[in-house]
Amino acid sequence: MNTFLSPNQEALQQQYGTFANEVVAPIAADLASHKTCLREFLQSLGQKGYMGISVPREYGGQGQSFLASVLFVEAIGEHEAGLGLTLASHQAVIEVLKKFGTDTQKSRYLPLLARGEVLGTLAFTEEQAGTDVFAVRTEAKATGDSFELDGQKVYVVNGEMAGLHLVLAKAESGLGLFLVDTGENGSVKAGLNRSRMGLKSARANDVKYNAVKVSCEAQLGQGKNAETITSFANDVAKVVISAAAIGLLRSCLKLSVEHARKREQFGTNIGQFQGIQWKLADMLTESVGAELQVHRAAWALEEETEKFATYAAMSKLLASKVAKVQTGEAIQVLGAAGLSEDLPLERFYRDAKAMEICLGTSEAQKIQLVTELRI
Template structure:
C-alpha cells in the first residue's frame, strides 16, 4: 500500500471507483475513435456528467459531489490513462465551472451550474490572446459598456473547448475603464452559433485529438448586463484564482499518460522475446524501466502533495509549478522510452504509444511552459 493509498478516505475511493468505471467502460472503448475522427466527444462529456465526474468540486446543491481537489486529481489521472484528450476536455470544463461557482451571482449559479455538472452544457475559459499570451494585464480584447450591457471585440487563442462550449468565459477590458481599476473583467458568452459576431476557427494540433481549441474572434458581440461574472475589474482575480489547481490538474494528466505508456512497456518487455529471452531481461531495457518507474512515482508524489495542500486550503504556487513541470517531463520521458522499448512497433499508428507521445508533448507548453514553471520555483526558493 502506498503513502497515497493510506491517505485516501472512503469519499476519495468512491470517486476513484467512479473514474475507474468511466475510464474502463466509456473512455477506453472510444479513445481510438476520438483520435481518428478528431470530433469533439460530446457523448463522452455527457457520460462523465452522468458519472458525477464533472461536479467533483461543486456542492451538492447544484448537483455536484462536494468533494475535494485530491478526488479531482485521482479521477483525472485515471481518465488520462485512457485518453489525454478527454482528460483535458474535463480539465478545461472544470476551470470554466469553478469561476461560475466562486464568483457568479445566485442567478448565474442556478442557471449554469446544474447543466455544467450534468454535462449538458460545456464550459471554456478564453484568456490567451495572440499578442498578449495569458497575461491579463496586457489583454487587448475590450468590452464596451452600452445602455443594456456590453459589446465585446477582440481575439482569443487556445482556449480548451472553445467554439464547442455552450458558455465561454471571456476575459476582456471594460471600456470606459473604471477609476482605480485596470478594468479586466470576465463575461459569459454563449456558443458561436447563438451569437452574432462571434466566430471560431478550429486549429489542428499534433496531439490531443478530439480536444477542440483554436482562434476565437469577437466583432462587437452584444451581451446583456448580467453576462458580467463577478465585479468589474475582478477579472484578474477570477482568471488567476485557480492557477495552482489548473497546474496541478495538468500534472495529474501527465501522470496518467505516463502510467499508460509505462504499463504498455512493462507488458511488452515481459512478453516479447528477442535472442531467446524476454526483452525485459536485457539490462539496457531494465535501465529504461527503472528510470521510467522512478520519474513517474516522483511526479505522482509531487502532484498529490500539491493536491492535498489545495484540498486543505494551503495551495502553493511553488508546489504546483514543480508538480506540473516534473509531471510534464515524466510524461514525455515515459512515452518516448516506452516507444524505444517497443522498437519499430512503437512508431506504428496501430499501437497506442505514438498517441501517448503526441498527447504528452503539449503538457510542457499549456498552462505555463515548463521554463516558466522552473523560473517560478527558482524565484520562490531564492526569495526573489
C-alpha cells in the same frame, strides 16, 4: 498507500478506473481522430455525473473534492489525454464559480455545468498575449449597466461547444474578467479547431467576440482581482492537465512492463536486460513522484489554499516533463512496435509534448516558481 487519498477517494479511484477501462478505452483512438463525437461523449459523462464531480450536491453535483475530479482525469487520461485538456477548462470554470461566483451565478450555472448541459471554457490567450497573458487587447466598453466585449481569442479549448466562457478583457479601469453566456449572446463566433500536434480529441478554437453584451453582474473580477481569478483558473487547469499526464504515464509503464516480459531477444525476455530494467525503474519512480506532486496540488486547492498556486506550477512542470521523457522511453522499450499506430504510445508521445506548452509553458511555471522564491 497515497498520503493524500482518503479511503473514499481510493474507492472512487477504483470506480473511475473501471469506467475508463470499460467505456473510454474502446473509443480512445476514435476520440483522438474525431471519428467518435466528442460532444456526445461529454453529454454521456454529464449524465453519469462525471462533469460535476467536485460541484457541491446542493448545486446538483457529486459533492466530491477537487482531488476526486483529478483522479477521474487520471483514469480517462490513461486512454486519451486530450480529454484531460477538455475537462481542464470545464473544471477551471467550476472551481472559479465555487470560489469567486455570486450566489446567483452559482445557482444558475453550477447545475448546468455539473450535468454537462453547459461546457465551460477559458478565453484568455490572444495572438499577442500568450505567456504575457495580461497583455490582452479584447476590449470591455462600459455602457451604463452593462459591458460590450470586442476582440479575438485563440486556442480556446471547447470554444466551439462551450456555453460559458470566462473572458479576460481590458476595460477603461483596467483588466476585467467576464462570464459570457453564449446562450444569451449571438455574437460569439467560434472558428475552426486549430490544427496542432497532440491532445487531439480536445478542440481549441479561435473565438471572436463582436459587440457581446454582458451585464455588470457578469463581471467576476476587476483590476488586480481579475488577475488573481485568471491565475487561479489557470492553476486549476494546470493541475487537471497534469492529471492527464499521470494517466498517460501509467499506460506507458503498463505497456512497457508487458512488452519487457514477453519480447524475447538473445534467447531471453528483454526484461532480463539491465538496460531495460533501469528504464522501467526510472519510469516507475518518476511517474509516482509526479503523481504525488499532482495529488499534493489538488489537495492544496481545498486544504492548503495559500500554497495551491505553487504546487500547481510544480505539478505542471514536473508531470509534463516526466511525461515527455517517459513516453519516449516507453517507445524505446517497445522498439519498432512502440512506433506503431496500432498502439497508443506514439499518440501519447505527441500529447506529452503538447502538455509542456498548453495552459502555460514549462518556462512560465519556472518564472512563477522563481518569483515565489524571492531571490
